[in-house]
Amino acid sequence: MIKQIYNLNYHRFNSKSILISWPNLINDDVLFDVLSFKKSIQLTNKALVDVINAYSSLLVIYDKAIDNIYDEIESLKLVYSNKKKDTVESKIVWKIPVCYNDYFGTDLENISKKTNIDKDEIIEFHYKNTYRVCFLGFLPGFLYLSNLNKRLYFPRKVQPDLNIIKGSVGIGGNQTGVYPSNSPGGWNIIGNSPVNFIDKDKLHKISFASPGDSIKFYPIDFKEHNYISKNLDSYIIESEVIND
Amino acid sequence: MIKIIKPGLYSTIQDKGRVGMQSYGIPCSGTMDSFSSNLANKILNNSGNSAVLEITMVGPVLEFVYETVICITGANLSPLLNNKIIKMNNPIFIKANDILSFGLLKSGLRSYIAVLGGFKSEKVFGSRSMFKNLTKAVKLAKNDVLNFNKDIIFKSSKINLNKTSNIDNKIVVYKGPEYDTLNSSQKDFISSKKFRISNNYNRMAIQLTDLLSNTLEPIITSMVMPGTVQLTPAGNLIILMKDCQTTGGYPRILQVEEKSINSLAQLKKDSELWFSLKI
Numbered sequence: 001m002i003k004q005i006y007n008l009n010y011h012r013f014n015s016k017s018i019l020i021s022w023p024n025l026i027n028d029d030v031l032f033d034v035l036s037f038k039k040s041i042q043l044t045n046k047a048l049v050d051v052i053n054a055y056s057s058l059l060v061i062y063d064k065a066i067d068n069i070y071d072e073i074e075s076l077k078l079v080y081s082n083k084k085k086d087t088v089e090s091k092i093v094w095k096i097p098v099c100y101n102d103y104f105g106t107d108l109e110n111i112s113k114k115t116n117i118d119k120d121e122i123i124e125f126h127y128k129n130t131y132r133v134c135f136l137g138f139l140p141g142f143l144y145l146s147n148l149n150k151r152l153y154f155p156r157k158v159q160p161d162l163n164i165i166k167g168s169v170g171i172g173g174n175q176t177g178v179y180p181s182n183s184p185g186g187w188n189i190i191g192n193s194p195v196n197f198i199d200k201d202k203l204h205k206i207s208f209a210s211p212g213d214s215i216k217f218y219p220i221d222f223k224e225h226n227y228i229s230k231n232l233d234s235y236i237i238e239s240e241v242i243n244d
Numbered sequence: 245m246i247k248i249i250k251p252g253l254y255s256t257i258q259d260k261g262r263v264g265m266q267s268y269g270i271p272c273s274g275t276m277d278s279f280s281s282n283l284a285n286k287i288l289n290n291s292g293n294s295a296v297l298e299i300t301m302v303g304p305v306l307e308f309v310y311e312t313v314i315c316i317t318g319a320n321l322s323p324l325l326n327n328k329i330i331k332m333n334n335p336i337f338i339k340a341n342d343i344l345s346f347g348l349l350k351s352g353l354r355s356y357i358a359v360l361g362g363f364k365s366e367k368v369f370g371s372r373s374m375f376k377n378l379t380k381a382v383k384l385a386k387n388d389v390l391n392f393n394k395d396i397i398f399k400s401s402k403i404n405l406n407k408t409s410n411i412d413n414k415i416v417v418y419k420g421p422e423y424d425t426l427n428s429s430q431k432d433f434i435s436s437k438k439f440r441i442s443n444n445y446n447r448m449a450i451q452l453t454d455l456l457s458n459t460l461e462p463i464i465t466s467m468v469m470p471g472t473v474q475l476t477p478a479g480n481l482i483i484l485m486k487d488c489q490t491t492g493g494y495p496r497i498l499q500v501e502e503k504s505i506n507s508l509a510q511l512k513k514d515s516e517l518w519f520s521l522k523i
Contacts, residue, residue: 136269137491181377
């Protein structure tokens with residue numbers, strides 16, 4: 001696969017950080033270019049606090065104020081032009097159980113009415129697609145996923161709900177995701193996953209998923225949801241490595 | 245050990261926060277005014293990341309079970325020890341059963357109480373900073389207890405105390421990533437207007453009262469940090485603070501310099517501020 005070299009924008013974010021922006025696109029080409037640049041920067045062994053990515057941007061945070069911003073941007077540009085094209089290509093697919101029903105999916109009915117799609121079809125459209133983990137943000141352990149079926153695009157609520165429960169699977173505009181903890185939020189809820197998206201005991205592996213991995217949801221019933229919820233300590237999230 | 249007789253309006257344990265965890269969606273947290281919290285730790289010769297108590301507007305009432313040394317910095321909430329006024333920015337020697345309380349807020353908004361050796365509360369992801377869904381406690385409550393190491397021996401520090409506050413209503417900012425998409429009248433407004441702090445302010449964000457006509461499109465979700473100034477679709481300016489989310493979708497028109505975040509932490513409702521753009 002021939003990969004594009006993008007025209008990037010470098011911006012001093014504050015005294016200690018530089019923001020790198022790609023064209024405003026949500027797709028695998030951009031994401032994997034972002035992630036391979038991220039990895040190359042991390043491998044330069046500079047004194048970095050963090051390198052954070054979103055769909056089409058990278059934030060490089062240094063441990064102290066940047067002396068000469070122009071020199072630093074030039075050295076980042078050099079890392080970009082020398083980076084290996086295949087440093088990141090995740091093949092892990094995480095299998096996430098979701099109980100889709102009216103009890104958990106408090107907005108299923110409304111989405112179905114407004115879109116004229118049967119509830120069963122909404123559920124099937126949701127678990128048939130494989131989603132890309134683009135980055136984490138919003139809440140600790142919240143995964144931003146791409147590749148939602150276009151027929152499920154549904155606007156966020158004008159008035160956010162005050163308490164969306166942990167594990168809620170929602171749709172907000174062209175995005176879908178799972179609330180890792182109880183939180184206010186404006187997404188439309190279609191189901192609930194019993195698994196933990198954040199592990200407070202694992203400093204080195206706070207979230208099971210990393211940007212670039214894939215997520216596949218599969219439907220479970222009430223009983224299974226209940227069983228997994230009660231046995232989370234011994235529950236291991238299934239995963240699969242795919243070879244293309 | 246300290247018993248919480250009254251928790252005060254909003255009192256939390258804070259240190260330097262969760263550094264380098266933002267790629268997991270974990271907020272930075274940490275003391276809002278790190279100038280003042282650092283000063284308190286320095287005066288006690290504590291290590292730089294020692295946890296302090298951040299108190300807001302109305303102070304708590306605390307009973308000390310053991311003797312120790314404390315230091316209070318930041319906003320002046322008229323601190324009292326056994327009902328007698330005590331000095332701020334100085335080591336204060338505490339005996340068993342002493343009661344620390346507070347009176348009227350005379351200046352600033354947030355005050356810091358450092359204890360010799362730092363508070364020893366629950367640590368999650370390398371930090372004791374209280375945060376919903378991470379630490380068990382979100383803020384102090386009545387009858388809570390706070391622990392510290394009572395066996396540390398106090399050594400006075402030779403810190404130069406010519407500066408105990410650095411509050412400035414001039415907020416130094418960098419251009420935000422979306423600054424250049426503003427038109428010239430919007431840019432003029434930002435650099436000439438005196439803004440005021442609305443009644444919407446907390447550890448996550450400060451909303452300003454004055455609206456800026458917004459013609460910008462939302463952005464594709466990207467990183468934000470404490471100090472990011474967002475422009476909402478309704479034209480509100482929101483300055484993100486230490487407990488802010490790690491990503492956002494509103495245009496980021498300015499980024500407050502780290503030192504000015506300390507000033508923002510001490511400005512209360514109706515305080516005036518203006519932006520000084522750093523080129």
